[in-house]
Amino acid sequence: MAIIKTTCVTLLLFILSGIGFIYSGFYPIGADQRHHPITLWVLTTLREQSIARASRDLEVPPLDDPALLLSGGADYNEMCSSCHLKPGKANSDLSLGLYPQPPNLTLKPEAHDHSHGKGGHNDPDVNARRQFWVIKHGIMASGMAAFGSTHDDGRIWAIVAFLQKLPQLNELQYQIITARRTSNHNPN
Amino acid sequence: MNTRSTLLLSLIVLSTSTTAFAHDPSEHKNDSEQPNCEALNTMDHTKMDVNDPIIQAIMEQCGTHHNHEQNHQDKSKKSAVNKSDQ
Numbered sequence A: 001m002a003i004i005k006t007t008c009v010t011l012l013l014f015i016l017s018g019i020g021f022i023y024s025g026f027y028p029i030g031a032d033q034r035h036h037p038i039t040l041w042v043l044t045t046l047r048e049q050s051i052a053r054a055s056r057d058l059e060v061p062p063l064d065d066p067a068l069l070l071s072g073g074a075d076y077n078e079m080c081s082s083c084h085l086k087p088g089k090a091n092s093d094l095s096l097g098l099y100p101q102p103p104n105l106t107l108k109p110e111a112h113d114h115s116h117g118k119g120g121h122n123d124p125d126v127n128a129r130r131q132f133w134v135i136k137h138g139i140m141a142s143g144m145a146a147f148g149s150t151h152d153d154g155r156i157w158a159i160v161a162f163l164q165k166l167p168q169l170n171e172l173q174y175q176i177i178t179a180r181r182t183s184n185h186n187p188n
Numbered sequence B: 001m002n003t004r005s006t007l008l009l010s011l012i013v014l015s016t017s018t019t020a021f022a023h024d025p026s027e028h029k030n031d032s033e034q035p036n037c038e039a040l041n042t043m044d045h046t047k048m049d050v051n052d053p054i055i056q057a058i059m060e061q062c063g064t065h066h067n068h069e070q071n072h073q074d075k076s077k078k079s080a081v082n083k084s085d086q
Helices: A001-026 A035-055 A066-080 A092-097 A124-135 A153-168 A171-178 B001-019 B037-042 B053-083
Strands: none
Touching: A035 A124, A066 A153, A066 A171, A066 B053, A092 A124, A153 B053, A171 B037, A171 B053, B037 B053
């Protein structure tokens, strides 16, 4: 009986201490602070496992169509490059200031400093599914917005198609591919 | 206006206004940078793999761009010829 009583009191004190800490305001919430390694491991693992589970059944369409690269490239340049960079730009105010730091998508996946889950680095389909899901749904409290409410799936897959080729592009190729096409523009 | 009508009207306005927040590509057509296709002339075309989707995308982009410029030039020439005929 005494053991049960002690356990309950300890548990209650633990919960009250946790609540007290939350309300104390002592937790350093600034993006210029770094997580404790354990917190970082918990958050990173939680994120990767969640994305892997949520995206595992997505069917990847063919992504080699040049038209997809053009429409996805223009969207990437306007929506993503300020955080995820472009050839010839190694950092930006946002890439340096956000925490967690947005991955540099001009690098190949294996060069990123975080895991992409089981098989993520070696399997292009796993990477593509993962990228589609992240663009569509975003990631909580990370600065990554959910674009699914304003962009349809076809447009998001076009950005994914562009991301598969981005690490291979030089500055000139990037400039040409990401320029917004004016073919529908009426010259008259 | 009763509460039910206000609620219905609010729902309609909210659902239609959501699309206005979407990132519309046409907004960027006039202010966006044009593709630097002229720089392609300095590249060694024999090293380009025409089966590579990147090269195909560049050709499609610059083909369109050049055709567009060509159309502009052709129209300018035609209008100049027409004016000189008159």
